[in-house]
Amino acid sequence: QVQLVESGGGLVQAGGSLRLSCAASGRTFSNYNMAWFRQGPGKEREFVALIRGRNGRTYYPDSVKGRFTISRDDARNTVYLQMNSLKPEDTAVYYCAAAWVYYSDYGAPSRYDYWGRGTQVTVSS
Numbered sequence: 001q002v003q004l005v006e007s008g009g010g011l012v013q014a015g016g017s018l019r020l021s022c023a024a025s026g027r028t029f030s031n032y033n034m035a036w037f038r039q040g041p042g043k044e045r046e047f048v049a050l051i052r053g054r055n056g057r058t059y060y061p062d063s064v065k066g067r068f069t070i071s072r073d074d075a076r077n078t079v080y081l082q083m084n085s086l087k088p089e090d091t092a093v094y095y096c097a098a099a100w101v102y103y104s105d106y107g108a109p110s111r112y113d114y115w116g117r118g119t120q121v122t123v124s125s
Contacts, residue, residue, distance in 0.1 A: 001025075001026070001114075002024055002025060002029075002032065002098050002113070002114040003024070003025040003026075003114070004023070004024050004025075004094050004096045004097070004098060004115065004125060005020055005022065005023045005116055005117070006020060006021070006022050006095065006116045006117070006118060006119040007020070007021050007022075007023070007119060008014045008021050008095065009032040009093075009094060009120045009121045010077040010120075010121070010122070011021045011122045011123075011124065012086055012121075012122070012123055012124070013123070013124050014086060014087055014124065014125050015086065016086050016123070017082070017083060017084045017086065018086065018121060019080055019081065019082050019083070020036070020080065020083070020094055020096075020102075020119060020121075021041055021078055021079075021080055022034070022036075022078065022079045022081075022096030022116060023076075023077060023078050023095075024078065024079070024083055024098065024101030025053040025077070026077070026080060027075075028078040028121060029054045029074060030053055030054075030074040031040055031049070031054065031100070032053050032098045032099065032100060033050060033052045033053050033068075033094065033098070033099045033100075033101075033102050033106070034050070034051050034053070034057070034059070034070075034072060034079040034097070034098055035047065035050040035051075035096070035097045035098075035099070035106065035112060036048040036049045036050075036070060036079075036081045036082075036083075036084070036094060036095065036096060037086035037091035037094070037095045037097055037109060038093065038095065038121075039092055039093050039095070039118075040089075040091060040092040040095045044056075045090070045095070045109050046061075046063075046092075047061055047067065047106070047107035047108075048060070048061070048064055048081070048094070049064065049068055049069075049070035049081060050070065051070045051071065051072050051079065051103075052102055056072070057091075058070055059106060061107070062124050063089075064083075067076070067083065067084050067085045068081060068082065068083050069081070069082040072083075072112050077107075077110075079096060079114045081094070083121070085121060086121075086123045087123060088122065088123045088124070089123075090123050091117065091121060091122050091123050092120075092121060093121075094119050094120075094121050095115055095116055095117075095118045096115070096116040097112035097114065097115050097116070098112060098113055098114040098115075099111055099112045099113055100113055101112045
């Protein structure tokens with residue numbers, strides 16, 4: 001069982017930055033593939049970033065590539081999402097997710113075993 005707790009959300013002006021954190025329980029954190037998703041009002045949950053366990057490869061959709069950076073500190077059982085050049089359309093609840101197995105369709109929420117409760121990010125124009 002893995003428990004995930006997100007933090008770091010808040011209100012920021014367009015063009016600003018935020019760093020989200022996700023603290024995980026469990027002794028095998030380094031083996032998990034860790035991802036961030038987001039869900040805006042009236043929208044479906046959307047993939048934002050993935051960092052794989054074991055090899056640390058990262059993946060992003062075009063909507064955030066070059067602006068967002070995912071990283072992990074396995075010694076602290078924590079994954080981060082650095083968000084720069086934020087836009088109003090980035091406004092959403094951001095969720096951390098963990099998957100033991102890496103799937104090629106890593107953007108599908110159904111591929112993840114554990115989820116946090118989310119942290120709100122609001123970007124004002």
